[in-house]
Amino acid sequence: MPTEQEIFEKVRTTLVDALNVDEDEVTIKSRLKGDLNAESIDFLDIVFRLEKQFGVKIPREELFPESIFQGDPHFVTDGKVNADGIKELEERMPFADLSEFKKDTRLEKMEDLFTVELIVNYLKRKLGS
Amino acid sequence: MRWTWIDRFTAFESRKSATAVKCLSLAEDHFADHFPGFPVMPAPLILEGLAQTGGILVGEANQYRENVVLAKMSAKFHREAMAGEQLTYTTTIDDLNETGARVKGTAHSGSDLVAEADIMFAHVKPDQLPPGIPDPKFVFSGELSHLLKMAEAVAKR
Numbered sequence: 001m002p003t004e005q006e007i008f009e010k011v012r013t014t015l016v017d018a019l020n021v022d023e024d025e026v027t028i029k030s031r032l033k034g035d036l037n038a039e040s041i042d043f044l045d046i047v048f049r050l051e052k053q054f055g056v057k058i059p060r061e062e063l064f065p066e067s068i069f070q071g072d073p074h075f076v077t078d079g080k081v082n083a084d085g086i087k088e089l090e091e092r093m094p095f096a097d098l099s100e101f102k103k104d105t106r107l108e109k110m111e112d113l114f115t116v117e118l119i120v121n122y123l124k125r126k127l128g129s
Numbered sequence: 130m131r132w133t134w135i136d137r138f139t140a141f142e143s144r145k146s147a148t149a150v151k152c153l154s155l156a157e158d159h160f161a162d163h164f165p166g167f168p169v170m171p172a173p174l175i176l177e178g179l180a181q182t183g184g185i186l187v188g189e190a191n192q193y194r195e196n197v198v199l200a201k202m203s204a205k206f207h208r209e210a211m212a213g214e215q216l217t218y219t220t221t222i223d224d225l226n227e228t229g230a231r232v233k234g235t236a237h238s239g240s241d242l243v244a245e246a247d248i249m250f251a252h253v254k255p256d257q258l259p260p261g262i263p264d265p266k267f268v269f270s271g272e273l274s275h276l277l278k279m280a281e282a283v284a285k286r
Contacts, residue, residue: 041200045249048224048231060228 007054007123011116014049018042026116033111043114050119056126063122064114065092081105089113095121133272134178135218138185141284146221147186151178155212168212175216175236175244176204183220183232185273185280187250190225193269193277195252200229204246214238220248228252 002010012026019036032038038046043064051058075085086105089098096113140148153160153170160168180199188197210216220234229251236244255265264270269277 041249041251044228044251045201045231047228048226048249052224 001127004120004124007120007127008116010053011050011119011123014046014053015116018045018049028115028117028120030116031112032114032116038114046119050123054123054127056123058126061092063119076107079107081107081110093118095125097121131272132177133181133276134174135181135276138182138276138280138283139217141186141189141280143284144190144222144225146219147182147280148220149178149182149218151216151218153210153212153214153216157212160212170210170212170214170216172204172206172244175210176202176246178216179218179220179234179236179244179246180248181276182218183222183234183248184250184268185276186220186222187225187230187232188269189277189280189284190222190230191252196254196258196266196268197230197250198253198268199248200251201249202246204244206244207242210236210238210243216243 008028012023015021015026015032015036016023019032019038019042021036025036030036032043032046047058047063050056050063072085075081075088081089081101082105086098086102089096089101093113096118098113101109101113135149135151138147138149140146155168159171159174163169163171180202184197184199188195215238217237218234219237220232222230222232224231229249232248232250234246234248235242258265
């Protein structure tokens with residue numbers, strides 16, 4: 001089983017290639033959109049590269065679920081992710097740290113959940129390490 | 130205006146690779162301005178030809194049921210291509226899944242490497258399209274149809 005540090009280093013290489021950023025820009029806390037300027041199409045690219053890099057299958061919507069982004073009325077009320085939405089997030093993204101997001105659940109804050117740490121945590125679970 | 134930047138397929142292996150050629154004729158309008166007295170194939174049109182070769186390869190993998198759109202591309206150019214040359218576009222599928230595909234492509238003139246590119250395509254579902262698009266199946270239709278038939282014919286050889 002790879003260690004957390006080994007996973008991080010491979011994720012960093014993946015992000016350097018996919019997003020054309022320098023290695024030292026990628027830290028465990030970096031946000032993919034806010035800090036590394038990823039665009040939505042880059043998420044698709046990142047998933048492709050992670051699959052190859054780690055030899056795993058990443059089903060659509062598993063790492064970066066999109067349905068809440070699209071303002072599904074079931075999960076979003078007045079521009080904020082509601083209690084059902086948070087529950088959905090907890091179920092679908094057990095690898096995400098929701099503590100900060102729970103303080104400010106505005107939909108536009110969702111993108112801050114997608115950090116390097118989130119990817120590392122997801123892969124740790126996936127690889128059973 | 131026609132927007133087909135390959136002339137014919139010369140090899141096609143479903144879900145694996147496709148090769149197409151493009152003859153650069155001085156009669157093509159763009160050579161008049163790019164550049165007067167020095168007819169160089171515009172680099173984006175080489176990439177367009179590569180993307181069309183790879184895009185049809187990706188589309189054929191699902192019998193053209195998906196809308197295949199160019200999502201991302203990085204390219205490196207090695208030399209210019211002039212009117213009178215014939216470019217060979219070779220594309221191979223690196224990854225293919227329900228969300229899209231990654232393809233590697235090269236453009237050669239004879240044995241010379243002219244350009245190489247990494248291309249990412251996305252499958253766009255009808256519900257991901259902005260409202261108001263008249264035909265939700267908008268990629269593999271119209272003037273591309275004859276190219277698709279040609280790809281099919283080459284694949285059967």
